[in-house]
Amino acid sequence: MNWLKRFIAIAIVLTTHNGYSNHVIGFQTDSTIQRGKVGVNLISGVLMYHHKEMMVLLEKPVNAIELSWILVGNGDKLWHRVYHYPEYGLSYLLMDLGSPSILGYSHGLQPFINFPISPFNRKFSAGFRVGSGLTYITKTYHRTDNFKNSAISTHINALISFNLEGRYALTNSLTLRAGLQLTHISNGTYKKPNSGLNYTTASCGLTYCYSHQNISNRLFHSFADRPNRIQVFGYGSIKEVKGAGGPKYRVAALSAEYSRPITTLWRYGVALDVMYDESSAFIMEYKELPYDTKWQTVSSGITLNTEILLDRLSAVVHFGKYIKNPDREGGAVYQRIGLRYRASNILWLHLALKTHWGSADYIEMGLGYKIF
Secondary structure, rough: HHHHHHHHHHHHHHHHHHHHHOOHHHHHHOOEEEEEEEEEEEEEEEEEEHHHHHHHOOOEEEEEEEEEEEEEEOOEHHHHOOOOOEEEEEEEEEEEOOOOOOOOOEEEEEEEEEEEEOOOOOOOOEEEEEEEEEEEEEEOEEOOOOOOOOOOOOEEEEEEEEEEEEEOOOOOEEEEEEEEEEEEEEOOOOOOOOEEOOOOOEEEEEEEEEEEEEEEOOOOOOOOOOEEEEEEEEEEEOOOOOOOOOOOOOEEEEEEEEEEEEEOOOEEEEEEEEEEEEEHHHHHHHHOEEEEEHHHOOOEEEEEEEEEEEEEEEEEEEEEEEEEOOOOOOOOOEEEEEEEEOOOEEEEEEEEEEOOEEEEEEEEEEEEEEEE
């Protein structure tokens, strides 16, 4: 979807321009930061529907309130200094979803990190916030009682958000914030129907700092990586396709990745994906596309990757082009947005959402092993 492409591209440019320069990191021992904060945001916007049957969900504008607990990096981790002491924390998001009679309300919990963008002056600054969590939606699809809900069929769903915001310091402890957000809600096609919900919203709010702290003299960094890294990842998932109430299909994928650092905590690379999706055979039969064996339903692709490291935790974004896509679903390109956790020097845990732009394909979980 064009608006999603533009938003992500602008955010990456703004964030990397400030946060990922390759430099010697310095700090002053007498500097202080706003260590602990609480905040509230009032949010309003619209549902960006991507299927005609979703027009019935446009009953009213979307309204929400967000309560946040925020910490600011104090400098005892390398990523605090490389990313210029970002905010991170946990938020609770209550949304009315724009259609109380069909969708109801959602209650979401979302860990987040807010990367600073270069301040314009002492009072005004900007940031780019990324969050990923879970949300509970009160009304889901039912074939007789709520058949108009083509977007959501499970109460528990993934919640992903991007927020570009400006901040103005009213006092030493009170800050005014305003921003633009993209919010995605989906179960990753674990159960159909699952068109998913995409919202474009604007927000305005306040944060109050209850704790100040000196920047730490200590520095901890868990891993020192080789410049060139080769990894193998295995992923698995379960999904449904087409209409509601259908069977569950298993997905298995193997990915070989090569990456190298741009800076200390930012890597880029390429990967080759091979994916076996049991639903491909069903879709090919539905479309009357011929195949002789299940091996002919296997798809493959090549991706350009970026990885932003936060010590053991990292965020990954993959933009892929299908080499072979036998069921012809989803178009020619795909994306992967997710998190990885480095459990040891050679082993990674992986959780991500594979998408075709605004449409979720499946939520994948897996393990990665470093070969070199």
